[in-house]
Amino acid sequence: MITTTNKDIKEYKHEPFTDFALKENKNEFYKALEIVQAELGKDYPLIIGGESITTPEKIVSINPADKEEVIGRVSKADQGLAEKAMQVALSTFNTWKKENSEARANILFRAADIIRRRKHEFSGYLVKEAGKPWKEADADTAEAIDFLEFYARQMVQLKDGAPVQSREGEVNKFNYIPLGVGVIISPFNFPLAIMAGTAAAAIVAGNTILLKPANNTPVIAAKFVEVMKEAGLPEGVLNYVPGSGAEIGDYLVDHPKTRFVSFTGSREVGCRIYERAAKVQSGQIWLKRVIAEMGGKDTVVVDKDADLDLAASSIVYSAFGFSGQKCSAGSRAVVHQDVYEEVLEKAVTLTKTLTMGNPMDVDTYMGPVIDQASYNKITKYIEIGKEEGRLVAGGEADDSKGYFIQPTIFADVDEKARLMQEEIFGPVVAFCKARDFDHMMEIANNTDYGLTGALLSNTPAHIERAKEEFHVGNLYFNRGCTGAIVGYHPFGGFNMSGTDSKAGGPDYLILHMQAKTTSETI
Numbered sequence: 001m002i003t004t005t006n007k008d009i010k011e012y013k014h015e016p017f018t019d020f021a022l023k024e025n026k027n028e029f030y031k032a033l034e035i036v037q038a039e040l041g042k043d044y045p046l047i048i049g050g051e052s053i054t055t056p057e058k059i060v061s062i063n064p065a066d067k068e069e070v071i072g073r074v075s076k077a078d079q080g081l082a083e084k085a086m087q088v089a090l091s092t093f094n095t096w097k098k099e100n101s102e103a104r105a106n107i108l109f110r111a112a113d114i115i116r117r118r119k120h121e122f123s124g125y126l127v128k129e130a131g132k133p134w135k136e137a138d139a140d141t142a143e144a145i146d147f148l149e150f151y152a153r154q155m156v157q158l159k160d161g162a163p164v165q166s167r168e169g170e171v172n173k174f175n176y177i178p179l180g181v182g183v184i185i186s187p188f189n190f191p192l193a194i195m196a197g198t199a200a201a202a203i204v205a206g207n208t209i210l211l212k213p214a215n216n217t218p219v220i221a222a223k224f225v226e227v228m229k230e231a232g233l234p235e236g237v238l239n240y241v242p243g244s245g246a247e248i249g250d251y252l253v254d255h256p257k258t259r260f261v262s263f264t265g266s267r268e269v270g271c272r273i274y275e276r277a278a279k280v281q282s283g284q285i286w287l288k289r290v291i292a293e294m295g296g297k298d299t300v301v302v303d304k305d306a307d308l309d310l311a312a313s314s315i316v317y318s319a320f321g322f323s324g325q326k327c328s329a330g331s332r333a334v335v336h337q338d339v340y341e342e343v344l345e346k347a348v349t350l351t352k353t354l355t356m357g358n359p360m361d362v363d364t365y366m367g368p369v370i371d372q373a374s375y376n377k378i379t380k381y382i383e384i385g386k387e388e389g390r391l392v393a394g395g396e397a398d399d400s401k402g403y404f405i406q407p408t409i410f411a412d413v414d415e416k417a418r419l420m421q422e423e424i425f426g427p428v429v430a431f432c433k434a435r436d437f438d439h440m441m442e443i444a445n446n447t448d449y450g451l452t453g454a455l456l457s458n459t460p461a462h463i464e465r466a467k468e469e470f471h472v473g474n475l476y477f478n479r480g481c482t483g484a485i486v487g488y489h490p491f492g493g494f495n496m497s498g499t500d501s502k503a504g505g506p507d508y509l510i511l512h513m514q515a516k517t518t519s520e521t522i
Helices: 023-039 079-096 101-117 119-130 134-158 193-204 218-230 245-254 267-278 308-324 340-351 372-388 437-444 460-469
Strands: 042-044 046-048 051-053 058-063 066-075 170-178 181-185 208-212 238-240 258-264 289-293 298-302 330-336 390-393 408-411 428-434 452-456 474-477 513-521
Touching (some): 023 119, 042 218, 046 079, 058 119, 066 218, 079 208, 079 245, 101 134, 101 193, 101 218, 119 218, 134 193, 181 193, 181 245, 193 208, 193 218, 193 258, 218 238, 245 267, 267 289, 308 330, 308 340, 308 452, 330 340, 330 437, 340 390, 340 408, 372 408, 428 437, 437 460, 460 474
Parallel strands (some): 181 208, 181 258, 208 238, 298 330, 298 452, 452 474
Antiparallel strands (some): 046 051, 058 066, 170 513
16 A cells, blocks of 8 residues: 555645746756756657566657757557557556555655656756747646646545435445546647646546657656656556557557547547547447547637737737647737727737747747647748738748747738638737627637637626637636636637546546446445
8 A cells, every 4th residue: 555645635736937037046947957958868768567668669859949959769669569558557457446545646746746846857858858938848847746736636535426315224425436547648739737637637546547648749758757656656557658649549549448548639630539439349348538638729809998918918928828839829819990900010019029049048938849740830821821811920930950930920811711710839820800899709709619718808798798608618808818727727628629628627537537326225
């Protein structure tokens, strides 16, 4: 039995962000970057049970800001090794599911403490491997700590199930039990926070997992696996199997012993997983559960009485934070015609003050996009934008050293144009003019997605209408549409944005469990 602690489960506080204006914090971060720099180029094995497995075929992780710099070489799983990991996870589940909830939670608490002590080091890996500027990296690491702490506390609160009524002469109970083996497929854009959160939620609920991280950011995932081992996670609970989506991703989603799939990524891949998981395979005795977060086409709406400086900054920082590579990024600005030109001018002026460059520099606001494929896709959309709208900021790109694309604004874009409808996942925002509030709501809801949205308005009646009519999973007023905080803003969306699984929310862990009713006659 794993030793537990008496940590107060109710005392949840969001992990604070680092103030890099303070010299001592800046110096500490530079020291951490030196530690990370000294570790670059290492080889990382697969972890299956207690075994470290090195394969001849590698995933080579590179720095998107400097294509010549190798972050690490990660062994690549094939179907044979994926099957081995599945068998280990199945066997381990028989013991892990019996571990008490406090003990499982305690491992997450310890992991959070380890990452907290090494916070800048983990952020340094995010700078190097994901191309995140300092503040974005720091927020990613803080969110990972938040997920570990939040889900640990939530599991302890759920350990006794939910109350149900008992009639005279019987005792009734309603408890949650683990599902089984889960496949965790995590994204590159929050390669620590989302990877750690999805893995930890499944584990603390009593499941065993196969973790397949994004191929752009497998080293950060390998570092997290090391932390979980140090925190006392038994061998075989977390199996680290990076590899090709086509080769092992489909294989594991289809596997008859896979009980659930937790996926964060593109709409295309998410829909593919949803469809494949729905098919009952030979030997499969359950319906697989899919937890999917698939992206968005998110809108910042500006009313005619809004604070226009706040509106401009909300649009710009929602669009260009981490180069627009957030599913919550505000890639559409819908502005009332009476204030359209003024908001556009303010947004363009602010955008031109943003610093773009190597994220190793503390003053860099926007670094590279993640890889050549993303660079090619985004630059193609910029060319489309030149046909659909008026280029008023940015529009240039350079992939000679890293994958750099300027923060780009297109004005006067039609509400049905491709730039207004399709997820670009890059630093591109389209401005669209609206006649009145009815028109604003119409445009805000005219995509296939429904993840985040923001309304800048000082009209209470419009705010109340938006609460009812603006069909997104996370709706914000008088601020940007990015920056959800664990426990404060449960995160997940509607329509083609996924299964609205609300990460960091009160019902997220339950998605990784099944309910069992027992009734005892006395």
